[in-house]
Amino acid sequence: MPMLGPLDRVPLWLLLGVTIVVLLLSVEGGYRLGRLRRHRTEQEHGPHVLALVTTTMGLLALVLAFTFSFAASRFESRKQMVVDEANAIETTYLRAGLLPGDHSAKVRGLLREYVDLRLEAVKLGHVEHALQRSEELHRELWKEAEAVGREHPDSNVVELFIEAANRTIEVHATRVKVAVRSGIPGALWAALYVVAVLNLTAVGYHAGLVKTPRSPTLATVVLSLSVVMMLTADLDHPQEGAMRVSQQSMLDLRRMMSD
Secondary structure: OOOOOOOOOOOOOHHHHHHHHHHHHHHHHHHHHHHHHHOOOOOOOOHHHHHHHHHHHHHHHHHHHHHHHHHHHHHHHHHHHHHHHHHHEEEEHHHHHOOOOOOHHHHHHHHHHHHHHHHHHHHHHOOHHHHHHHHHHHHHHHHHHHHHHHHHOOOHHHHHHHHHHHHHHHHHHHHHHHHHHHOHHHHHHHHHHHHHHHHHHHHHHHHHHHOOOOHHHHHHHHHHHHHHHHHHHHHHHOOOOOOOOOOHHHHHHHHHHHH
């Protein structure tokens, strides 16, 4: 079963819209609070508040940079796993051609279905079904490996095929872990949003405290921060949005299998 994170069920466009609204409300709430505070006391000084706002801005930049770096790293890992899996399957497919009897045709048929299944899962998003069927294909593939191994226990060709089949199964497990069951932790997302809300509230508070009119630059800050946060979420959704993991290696492999 895929392990979905707290934002995996939220479309990216909706996430962007909600983030913009929440941050704008944070600025406005802080601004109103600053104006109210200004009317009630004269003891709070703008330069002191500005220094604190600058500190929180640095903290927000740190958390955002860490989150973005984490998402980018996972994105690159997912890209590499596609290449690794395509190479592992291709090796198994080629070595299957050396198997005796009807084992060769059966194994190659299983591998073609396996690649089709991977491409269909990416295209249609049927991840759960793809994982279940993949495990079934692994069992069928390993049964063939066991059968040909018993028939030819001393064959170097069979040994090489079993090694390649085992590698294919191992890479699948790694790819599932990297691409499906890992992502930005919910605690990190929560920390990022809390720090962003508090920071924008502080910015608005300072503007209200020093009698600064509502400036369009505040909207610019909100939009810029929202876009970067959305881009981070996009990197964490490898098959959704603008940043998608290329499946070209698998497509090339499928064409090779059809020749």
